[in-house]
Amino acid sequence: MIRVNSLLQYGQQILASLLLFYHLLIWAVEEPRLRFALTFILYGLFLLWQPLWSKETKINRLPMAMFAVLVVVFTYTYPNESLILFGLIVSGLIGSRLLGQTAFRSFDLLALSIITLEMAVGLIPTTFRQIELPPLFEEYMQTLILVPVLLYYLAPNPDLQRQRRSQVDLMHGLLAATLLFIVLLGGIVINLLYGVDYIDGLLLTVFIVATLTIGISWFWNPGVGYSGIGVLWNRYAMTIGGPFETWINTLTTLIEERYLTPNEYLEAACEHLVENDWLNAIEWRFENFRVGAGDRTGPVLEHRLDDKVSVVLHFKADPGTALEQHTILLIRMAYQFYLAKLNQEKMRAQEHFATIHHTGARLTHDIKNILQSIKASLDILDMERKSEDSQQLLQANLRQIGERLESTLNKLRAPRLNTQISLVDCEQWIQRIEQLHNANERLHVHRDIEHNVPLPVDLFDSVAENLINNALKKTSATRVDLRLLSTRELIVLSVCDDGDAIAPEIEENLFQQPVSSGSGMGIGLYQAAIMAHAFNYELELSQNEPGRVCFNLFQHLAE
Numbered sequence: 001m002i003r004v005n006s007l008l009q010y011g012q013q014i015l016a017s018l019l020l021f022y023h024l025l026i027w028a029v030e031e032p033r034l035r036f037a038l039t040f041i042l043y044g045l046f047l048l049w050q051p052l053w054s055k056e057t058k059i060n061r062l063p064m065a066m067f068a069v070l071v072v073v074f075t076y077t078y079p080n081e082s083l084i085l086f087g088l089i090v091s092g093l094i095g096s097r098l099l100g101q102t103a104f105r106s107f108d109l110l111a112l113s114i115i116t117l118e119m120a121v122g123l124i125p126t127t128f129r130q131i132e133l134p135p136l137f138e139e140y141m142q143t144l145i146l147v148p149v150l151l152y153y154l155a156p157n158p159d160l161q162r163q164r165r166s167q168v169d170l171m172h173g174l175l176a177a178t179l180l181f182i183v184l185l186g187g188i189v190i191n192l193l194y195g196v197d198y199i200d201g202l203l204l205t206v207f208i209v210a211t212l213t214i215g216i217s218w219f220w221n222p223g224v225g226y227s228g229i230g231v232l233w234n235r236y237a238m239t240i241g242g243p244f245e246t247w248i249n250t251l252t253t254l255i256e257e258r259y260l261t262p263n264e265y266l267e268a269a270c271e272h273l274v275e276n277d278w279l280n281a282i283e284w285r286f287e288n289f290r291v292g293a294g295d296r297t298g299p300v301l302e303h304r305l306d307d308k309v310s311v312v313l314h315f316k317a318d319p320g321t322a323l324e325q326h327t328i329l330l331i332r333m334a335y336q337f338y339l340a341k342l343n344q345e346k347m348r349a350q351e352h353f354a355t356i357h358h359t360g361a362r363l364t365h366d367i368k369n370i371l372q373s374i375k376a377s378l379d380i381l382d383m384e385r386k387s388e389d390s391q392q393l394l395q396a397n398l399r400q401i402g403e404r405l406e407s408t409l410n411k412l413r414a415p416r417l418n419t420q421i422s423l424v425d426c427e428q429w430i431q432r433i434e435q436l437h438n439a440n441e442r443l444h445v446h447r448d449i450e451h452n453v454p455l456p457v458d459l460f461d462s463v464a465e466n467l468i469n470n471a472l473k474k475t476s477a478t479r480v481d482l483r484l485l486s487t488r489e490l491i492v493l494s495v496c497d498d499g500d501a502i503a504p505e506i507e508e509n510l511f512q513q514p515v516s517s518g519s520g521m522g523i524g525l526y527q528a529a530i531m532a533h534a535f536n537y538e539l540e541l542s543q544n545e546p547g548r549v550c551f552n553l554f555q556h557l558a559e
Contacts, residue, residue: 011049012107012155018045018090019114019149025083026122027142032079039075039082046086051093051168080127084184087119088177095176096169107155110148116180117145120202124184131191131198183209247273247330255337262341266291269334278323281314282331303328305335423454426486433464433482442472446483453486453557459535460493463553466524467495471549474499489557494542496550502541510541 021042029035053059075082094112098105121141125131186205191198250272254265270282274294281294287308299318304310311331319327426449437443464482471480477499485492502510511529525539532539532553543550 008048010157012104012157013153014045014049015111016149016152016155018042018049019111019152021045022083022087022115022118023122023146023149026118026126035079036076039079042086043071046090051097080123084119084123084127087115087123088181091115091180092173092177093168096173098172098176104155107152110152112176114145114148114152116183117141119180120184120187121145124188125198128188128192131188133198137199179209179213247276248333251334251337255341260341262338262345263289263291265341266334266338267293269337270294273330273334278316278319279313279327280316283312285310285312301327303331305332309335311335422457424457425452425454426484426491427452429455429457429460430484437468440472442478443468443480443482446481449484449486451486451488453491455491456535459531459537460553462531463528463539464493464495466528467551470524471495471497471499476500491555491557493553494550496543496548498547499549501544501546501549507541507544511539 021038025035025038025042029038071082091112094108094115098108098112121133121138122145125133125138183202183205186208187198187202190196190201190204194201196204251269254260254268254272257265260268266284270284270291270293273279273282279294280298281292281296283290283292283296292312294314296314299315301313301315301319301324302310303313313327313331315323426447430445430447430449434445437445468480468482471477474497477497480495480497483492483494483496485494511525513526529539537553537555539551539553541550542552
């Protein structure tokens with residue numbers, strides 16, 4: 001059994017069969033009953049070919065049954081007139097896609113010419129007995145028209161994967177059918193009223209219609225520096241300021257108001273929407289609340305946006321299909337703006353919580369550094385040195401702990417603008433680092449200072465403590481080297497260890513976002529990178545190999 005869907009891909013061959021049956025009904029079949037029966041095959045081929053609606057769409061049976069009865073009665077009562085009307089419909093559909101399908105324009109023009117000749121030479125003289133054609137003219141034309149009909153079977157078919165549905169332009173279709181009707185009617189009128197030969201009258205009508213068409217097309221777009229009828233038509237057709245444009249302008253204006261919550265935005269949008277003449281009220285129904293405006297009277301339409309949201313519309317009168325779709329489009333646009341407003345609030349909340357997280361993590365990191373200093377102080381007490389040296393080192397370390405605690409407490413207070421930067425020269429800073437970590441045998445401090453420039457204490461302390469603590473936490477690291485290089489062109493603080501390399505997934509997001517390394521919050525290097533950029537320094541992972549992992553904090557003084 002042949003499925004209908006498999007035949008639909010041969011649209012041009014179906015049209016060729018339609019033209020062939022149309023030709024046979026006009027020239028070959030004369031018995032009325034047989035002609036009446038074959039006409040329904042012609043209609044069936046038309047239903048397979050027609051580009052108006054999808055063949056897979058279900059149709060309402062009752063209206064189609066009434067329309068089918070009307071077609072049957074008209075075909076049985078007026079067989080020739082029904083074929084003329086059918087030819088005008090087919091020619092209108094073919095003419096409607098002449099500008100849309102440029103690849104098949106030549107075959108569409110051929111089909112349009114075949115239908116025009118069939119009606120002008122075959123149907124019109126049969127319908128109007130007063131019209132007489134020259135002898136043997138009909139026989140020659142019958143054979144002459146049959147040849148292009150058979151050639152039409154060779155027409156290529158469009159790719160259904162790229163084009164699921166033919167493009168139909170209503171205005172071009174009406175124009176093509178109207179021009180064809182005027183040509184046929186002009187030939188009939190000139191022959192019957194003025195006694196001119198039918199073929200001469202038909203050619204005269206074609207000449208008049210062609211001249212008028214060329215003239216109108218020139219006035220539509222003169223192309224000599226003047227605006228034609230086309231510009232005036234575009235100004236009329238593309239009028240700005242209707243309800244649709246006003247509603248879009250209202251939505252975009254309301255969403256720019258940052259103080260409006262999503263619910264307040266939706267309520268304001270509803271109040272503006274009910275100002276339209278065709279709408280009485282609108283109500284948004286969510287799971288836990290409702291938002292609406294207007295007087296809830298008149299015909300009701302409920303439209304569901306998703307599983308949890310629906311909209312109830314109250315019209316002033318029974319809306320048509322176009323007005324109903326127009327209003328639903330406005331509602332869906334308002335809902336999309338409402339979702340954008342919700343996402344905007346969520347992003348604000350996420351930014352707020354991210355700020356709190358970063359601040360808390362930063363303070364936690366400072367407290368961890370203070371704890372490391374306290375542990376270093378305890379190590380100083382255990383050192384077997386002279387009591388005087390131990391007391392001086394302990395005093396300096398405790399003073400540093402006090403400064404850090406004061407700085408941490410200042411961060412917990414209300415934020416104030418702080419433009420003061422603490423500076424210390426390279427020699428003093430590296431000497432303090434040596435004294436602070438003197439008890440740790442795994443850490444080795446190196447200096448290469450040619451130019452003793454001042455350094456930002458907060459930045460270098462934070463970066464050094466963070467990198468040293470991370471390196472000492474590695475169980476695979478047996479040696480950690482801290483080196484400070486200072487020349488007239490470059491300042492570099494380098495911390496290297498001989499432990500395992502950093503994992504690629506951690507290295508990828510390093511300095512870009514907080515990264516969890518398994519032993520902490522992962523906020524230290526992220527905050528250090530931000531702080532380095534604030535001081536016009538750069539923090540980078542210069543080496544990442546097993547046995548050689550190095551971080552560099554550097555600045556080019558020339559830049």
